[in-house]
Amino acid sequence: HRGDQKPSPHKVNYASRGVFAESDIFKGDFILEYRGDLIDPEESKRRRRIYHNSLKGFMFDFIWHGKFWTIDAARDDGTLGRLVNDDHINPNCKMKRIMVEGKPHLCLFALKDITPGDEIRYNYGDADCPWRNQVRIPWSCIRIL
Structure with missing residues (x-):
């Protein structure tokens, strides 16, 4: 919060990253590779x-x-695969292993149509993801007095 700005009444996180579609992506399309x-x-x-x-x-x-x-x-290394976020409830992509010249490559494919501006998300699986345990309170349960 800078001195010349009012603090936001909403909780925001400027540290989070993600990958967002810039064009239409259709179900089954290859999106990117998880490289490393x-x-x-x-x-x-x-x-x-x-x-x-x-x-x-x-x-x-x-x-x-x-x-x-x-x-x-x-x-x-500047590739985007490492920045794709987890969504274990409603992912729009799936990670698949693709064999190229005898070596595995992990690639994301669209599970459904994705429109520009949508975040690319996949289910990280059974990984230990601490953010999944955070309690989220629906806005409908909050009353401002």
């Missing part, structure tokens, strides 16, 4: 020991050929 280092379980454990907690959320775990793998997108 493809690492094995041993390297994943090593990095989780040394990373700050804020970076651990960029590690995407999956199974490939019966083995545990991780895409580590902790390093900001």
Whole structure:
């Protein structure tokens, strides 16, 4: 809040990030890839020991050929996949594993039509997501006296 501005009566979060559609996206369309280092379980454990907690959320775990793998997108390389937010209730995208030249790539595809301005969101799965446990009070329950 700057001295020349009135504080907002609404709670806002300027720290959150997200990815938003700039054009029409249709059901089934490829949207983007979740890029980072493809690492094995041993390297994943090593990095989780040394990373700050804020970076651990960029590690995407999956199974490939019966083995545990991780895409580590902790390093900001300018790609948008690492900035797509979680929505476990009404996602508009789904992460799928695509094989290219024998290696897995994690790609987002639209589950439904998405219009310009809509946020791109997918279900992070069973990951430990602390924000899912936050209690939200519907506006209809708030009374201003």
